[in-house]
Amino acid sequence: xxxxxxxxxxEMEVIYQHPAALSECRTHYCPGCTHGIAHRLLAEAxxxxxxxxxxxxxxxxxxxxxxxxxxxxxxxxxAHGRAPAMATGIKxxxxxxxVITYQGDGDLASIGAAEILHAAARGERITTIxxxxxxxxxxxxxxxxxxxxxxxxxxSPAGRMATLTGYPLHMCELLSGLQGSTYIVRRSLHDVxxxxxxxxxxxxxxxxxxxxxxxxxxxxxxxxxxxxxLTPEQAMxxxxxxxxxxYPLGDYKVTDEAKALEKAG
Amino acid sequence: xxxxxxxxxxxxxxxxxxxxxLAYAAMDAGLDVTWIPSYxxxxxxxxxxxxxxxxxxxxGSPVVMHPQVxxxxxxxxxxxxxxxVAAGGLLVVNSSLVxxxxxxxxxxxxxxxxxxxxxxxxxxxxxxxxxxxAALTARPLLPLPAIERALDAHLPERHRHLLAPNKxxxxxxxxxxxxx
Amino acid sequence: xxxxxxKGNIAIAEAAVRAGMQAYFGYPITPQTxxxxxxxxxxxxLGRTFLQAxxxxxxxxxxxGAACTGVRAMTSTSSPGYSLMQEGLSYIAASDLPxxxxxxxxxxxxxxxxxxSQGDYFQMTRSAGHGDYHPIVLAPASVQExxxxxxxxxxxxxxxxxxxxxxxxxxxxxxxxPAELPPLLxxxxxxxxxxxxxxxxxxxxxxxxxxxxxxxxxxxxxRIQARLLTICANEQRSTEYATDDAELLVIGFGxxxxxAYSAVEAARAKGLKVGLLRPQTLYPFPEDRLSRLARQxxxxxxxxxxxxQMIEDVRLAVAGRIPVRFYGRMGGMVPMxxxxxxxxxxxxxxxxxxx
Ligand SMILES: Cc1ncc(C[n+]2csc(CCOP(=O)(O)OP(=O)(O)O)c2C)c(N)n1
Ligand code: SF4
Numbered sequence: 001x002x003x004x005x006x007x008x009x010x011e012m013e014v015i016y017q018h019p020a021a022l023s024e025c026r027t028h029y030c031p032g033c034t035h036g037i038a039h040r041l042l043a044e045a046x047x048x049x050x051x052x053x054x055x056x057x058x059x060x061x062x063x064x065x066x067x068x069x070x071x072x073x074x075x076x077x078x079a080h081g082r083a084p085a086m087a088t089g090i091k092x093x094x095x096x097x098x099v100i101t102y103q104g105d106g107d108l109a110s111i112g113a114a115e116i117l118h119a120a121a122r123g124e125r126i127t128t129i130x131x132x133x134x135x136x137x138x139x140x141x142x143x144x145x146x147x148x149x150x151x152x153x154x155x156s157p158a159g160r161m162a163t164l165t166g167y168p169l170h171m172c173e174l175l176s177g178l179q180g181s182t183y184i185v186r187r188s189l190h191d192v193x194x195x196x197x198x199x200x201x202x203x204x205x206x207x208x209x210x211x212x213x214x215x216x217x218x219x220x221x222x223x224x225x226x227x228x229x230l231t232p233e234q235a236m237x238x239x240x241x242x243x244x245x246x247y248p249l250g251d252y253k254v255t256d257e258a259k260a261l262e263k264a265g
Numbered sequence: 266x267x268x269x270x271x272x273x274x275x276x277x278x279x280x281x282x283x284x285x286x287l288a289y290a291a292m293d294a295g296l297d298v299t300w301i302p303s304y305x306x307x308x309x310x311x312x313x314x315x316x317x318x319x320x321x322x323x324x325g326s327p328v329v330m331h332p333q334v335x336x337x338x339x340x341x342x343x344x345x346x347x348x349x350v351a352a353g354g355l356l357v358v359n360s361s362l363v364x365x366x367x368x369x370x371x372x373x374x375x376x377x378x379x380x381x382x383x384x385x386x387x388x389x390x391x392x393x394x395x396x397x398x399a400a401l402t403a404r405p406l407l408p409l410p411a412i413e414r415a416l417d418a419h420l421p422e423r424h425r426h427l428l429a430p431n432k433x434x435x436x437x438x439x440x441x442x443x444x445x
Numbered sequence: 446x447x448x449x450x451x452k453g454n455i456a457i458a459e460a461a462v463r464a465g466m467q468a469y470f471g472y473p474i475t476p477q478t479x480x481x482x483x484x485x486x487x488x489x490x491l492g493r494t495f496l497q498a499x500x501x502x503x504x505x506x507x508x509x510g511a512a513c514t515g516v517r518a519m520t521s522t523s524s525p526g527y528s529l530m531q532e533g534l535s536y537i538a539a540s541d542l543p544x545x546x547x548x549x550x551x552x553x554x555x556x557x558x559x560x561x562s563q564g565d566y567f568q569m570t571r572s573a574g575h576g577d578y579h580p581i582v583l584a585p586a587s588v589q590e591x592x593x594x595x596x597x598x599x600x601x602x603x604x605x606x607x608x609x610x611x612x613x614x615x616x617x618x619x620x621x622x623p624a625e626l627p628p629l630l631x632x633x634x635x636x637x638x639x640x641x642x643x644x645x646x647x648x649x650x651x652x653x654x655x656x657x658x659x660x661x662x663x664x665x666x667x668r669i670q671a672r673l674l675t676i677c678a679n680e681q682r683s684t685e686y687a688t689d690d691a692e693l694l695v696i697g698f699g700x701x702x703x704x705a706y707s708a709v710e711a712a713r714a715k716g717l718k719v720g721l722l723r724p725q726t727l728y729p730f731p732e733d734r735l736s737r738l739a740r741q742x743x744x745x746x747x748x749x750x751x752x753x754q755m756i757e758d759v760r761l762a763v764a765g766r767i768p769v770r771f772y773g774r775m776g777g778m779v780p781m782x783x784x785x786x787x788x789x790x791x792x793x794x795x796x797x798x799x800x
Contacts, residue, residue: 061556077556080525081500111472111500139473142482143497155473155485155497164489165497285450285621292450292623300450300621304476304559325707327620330781 019043021052023070032225032232034189035063038131039070041195042102045203046073051210055098056090058083062104063137081112084119087126098209099126105146106136109169113145116175116217123180123214127205130171130217133224134243141227145169148246153227168246172219176253182214184253188221190239194249207261214255221247266321268406269329272393273314273346274338274359279393283336284315287397290407290415291319299327312341319406334404336396338379339363357400359392375403377441383434388427391434398438409435448623453613454479456588456624457521457547460595462487465632466545467516468494470507474523475559476615477549481521493632501526505533505546512542513652515640517599517633521547523615524565525556534608535574539654539665541639543602545595546580547611549618552777560777561615561700566754569610570728578669580608581676582727586703588622590725596627601680605672612727614750616700616779676729683724683731685738687713691720693793694738696759697748698724701780705748708785717793727755732762744768746792748785751775768795 008014018024022043029035046052052073059067061080068075078086083101091099108116108130119126135153136142142155146168150159176184183205187198198220205216221243223235230238254262272284284300291298302315316332318324331351337343343363350356352371361380377399383391401409413432420428451459458480461469469488471481481497488495494511498504504520511518522530527548537544550565552558573580581601585591591613598609636642641650656662686706688694697705702723712719722738724731739745744767747756753771760769772788774780 065556079556106473113499136473139475139478142473142478145499154478154482157482157486158489288621289450292448298450298623301616302619304615304619325710326704326782327616328704328779328781330783 019047021046021072023072025069027070028066029063030226032223032235034222035131037189037195038129038220038222039067041199041202042129043071045199045206048203049206049210051098051206054096055100056094058087058090058099058101060101060103060107062107064102064104064131065138067102081107081110082115083107083112084115084124084126084128088119088124091124091126098206100129101126102129103131104137105132105134105144109145109171120175120181120215121178123182125209125212126215127209128217129202130219131222132219132247133222135224135227137224137227148242170247172252175217180214181253182255183208183216183258185251186219186221186247186249188239188244188249189223190221190236204258204262208258211257211261213257267324268319268334269332270317270334270336271314271332271346272336273312273342276313278338279390280313280338281315283393283397284317286412286415286419287317289419290411293415294407294411296321297324299324301327314342334400336400337363338392338396355400355404357396357403359396373403375399375442377438379438382437386430386434386437388430391430394431394434395438398435399441402439402442409439448625450621451588451624452479452619452621453588453591454618455483456592456626457595457611458483458487459626460592461519462491463627463629464596464599465517465630466519467632468511468518469520470496470498470504471520471522472498472501472504472526474526476551476618477521477523477547480547501529502532505530508544509533509537509542512537512544513641515636515642519545519547521549523549523551524553527565527568531574534580535576536654538573538578538580538608539576540652541606542652543606545598545602545609545611547613550612550614558777559615561750561779562777563614563699563701563750564775565612566727566751569612573608573610577666579673579728580610581680582610582612584612584698584725584727585617586699586723588620589624591617592624592626605676607672607676612699614700680726681729681731681733682726683722683734685723686721688720688722688738690718692718692743692796693789694720694722694742694745695748695789696722696724696745698727698755701748701750704780704782705785707782708789711782711786712789717789719789719793730758730762732758735759735762736764739763739766742767743796744770744792746770746772746788748780749773750779
């Protein structure tokens with residue numbers, strides 16, 4: 001059993017606590033899944049920016065389908081892939097609110113490719129957290145548009161072949177070419193250093209929306225030990241050695257205005 | 266004749282396979298049979314169950330509220346299904362993981378130290394066969410050799426090396442009831 | 446062929462392969478994903494086309510394209526995906542193309558859940574997408590029927606050049622039962638004369654559902670309606686149990702029908718004169734048989750895994766001659782035989798009351 005925690009007293013300094021924006025419930029994520037880390041980072045960023053009461057979260061269809069349960073913010077559930085369209089409707093009706101979509105790679109890059117493309121092209125003032133784990137997690141590990149060549153999945157049992165199913169889809173590269181996008185970056189969640197960088201990017205992306213600039217997206221390379229058939233530790237290694245070479249980390253588009261915000265933060 | 270058998274436990278305890286084995290044996294014996302799993306979010310890490318219906322005539326519903334036989338592999342399954350077993354039914358309990366006993370007078374209650382016996386045989390995963398052996402001895406729906414033949418025919422390739430231990434586990438389960 | 450213990454999803458996939466399906470396009474969705482996963486290995490093995498589409502919208506339009514070339518094409522999905530396919534289905538039907546679509550219904554509306562349901566009855570039988578037509582809808586209740594109806598679906602689709610929906614639910618997809626698969630049929634070498642294969646040595650073929658002049662669109666509609674009349678006259682299918690001397694008729698399709706069968710068996714054991722009609726085609730609805738049976742009954746009880754959808758077709762067939770009662774569960778809940786039995790007893794008791 002854990003020792004009962006003491007309530008902080010006046011002379012104690014709080015250096016770590018449960019984010020107010022994160023619900024105090026158990027998630028259903030598998031052990032070693034980085035969806036939990038992504039949630040925590042987003043919640044911390046929301047707290048630090050003091051925007052919890054302004055946020056409206058659009059949850060995806062995918063393992064993060066219950067995201068609206070896990071954040072203490074207003075939330076709703078989109079149909080598979082349609083979160084950016086739903087977020088557009090929300091933002092246009094409540095421009096003062098901060099609208100966030102949280103989407104997996106099947107949701108965002110496959111069935112919802114049209115919605116994300118057009119939200120970005122319109123320069124929609126929303127923030128998208130894009131969790132790329134190179135498979136369909138929730139339905140049991142089928143091939144995603146982001147699956148690597150040669151990657152064995154339950155719907156590419158012989159490994160993904162370019163001749164049959166083409167090549168991995170690079171969303172940051174794609175969306176950064178659009179005039180409407182303002183802040184498009186890729187980060188990873190495989191170790192502490194990268195997690196810190198991811199947090200910083202999420203914070204900047206939210207600032208971009210607060211400043212009323214254009215579309216912002218943070219892609220997070222993420223683990224799915226369950227469907228990769230790896231231990232949690234091996235899965236972190238797989239991100240580093242397999243995913244990152246295919247999906248290089250970095251800033252794909254940061255406009256000058258966004259850069260200024262980044263520095264100010 | 267129509268009998269419903271429920272298998273319930275944690276995912277990974279071989280619950281589904283024990284049910285399928287019974288279904289294969291019933292089919293090979295020329296009986297009608299249905300096997301239906303629980304499927305859904307509770308599959309991940311939570312409890313898993315399957316229901317096997319065996320009959321000598323066409324089967325209607327593959328689901329029932331009150332199965333005649335329930336084989337429970339763990340505590341949560343005991344709590345859920347012990348009250349639901351049909352009156353006059355058979356409840357087989359893995360006593361290694363379920364300390365509680367049934368207080369119901371209108372059913373046959375068999376407790377088998379299955380995980381313990383399986384671990385003595387070298388692998389706790391064999392507990393499913395121990396429990397099946399015990400259940401079919403308490404209520405001989407099908408003879409044990411029929412189950413052994415089903416094992417010969419349907420044990421997945423990657424578990425082939427466990428054929429003999431599986432059969433030993435079946436026998437060990439039967440022995441719990443036959444030994445004085 | 447000997448019987449094998451087969452899971453519904455796999456049985457349908459393999460039956461389609463053996464029926465000569467040349468192209469499959471689909472998108473993962475529980476509780477039919479195993480069908481897609483199975484075909485991802487099986488189709489390439491035979492040198493046939495398997496492709497995971499980027500969405501159900503894309504999947505049905507890929508099927509539309511394949512069907513235009515005259516190959517046997519199929520897709521499978523579950524309720525939310527079936528909703529997305531509506532557009533393509535309407536184009537396929539309007540273009541007189543044979544095509545088979547499997548819908549393993551799950552609890553809804555909305556995202557709902559993945560448990561078995563029959564909530565899409567209206568959506569499947571009334572139309573498919575916009576426009577004025579019905580697809581043929583087949584409703585298997587067992588793994589064997591799922592196999593047989595998969596073969597039948599391809600046959601009917603080609604015979605009538607019409608859209609055929611195989612309407613099952615998560616329970617049929619997940620259940621294992623002994624069943625017999627047909628032998629592997631050779632794939633048809635010949636393409637139909639209307640197929641798009643390139644206008645070599647013949648006039649050009651065109652497949653289009655565009656008729657700008659209302660007069661022509663009406664003619665196109667009349668063609669579809671004439672075909673539907675033939676289908677209604679020839680293809681009504683149902684199965685019955687203990688209807689000979691029955692006074693109460695229980696009616697249910699698919700999983701609900703087979704659960705009702707158990708309840709009817711139990712009612713018979715109690716000496717109640719109860720029978721079962723299980724529609725196997727939902728469109729065309731077996732109204733001829735039902736309307737004949739209704740003459741001998743004192744009432745009927747419709748059992749469904751929805752709020753009451755097929756009951757509208759039952760009322761039309763019964764035409765007010767006898768009372769039509771209802772027992773249903775919704776949202777992915779499966780009725781238990783005991784509950785159906787109670788509903789039967791209650792309905793039966795009302796017979797005595799009116800004597
Ligand atoms: C229209 C529709 N099609 C299919 C599905 C089934 N489905 C649920 S989640 C999912 C994929 C999720 O994968 P991803 O977006 O990569 O997220 P992850 O689960 O990996 O986090 C699919 C195909 C659905 N719910 N709705
Ligand atoms: S299936 Fe994969 S993505 Fe989904 S919760 Fe488990 S590890 Fe995470």
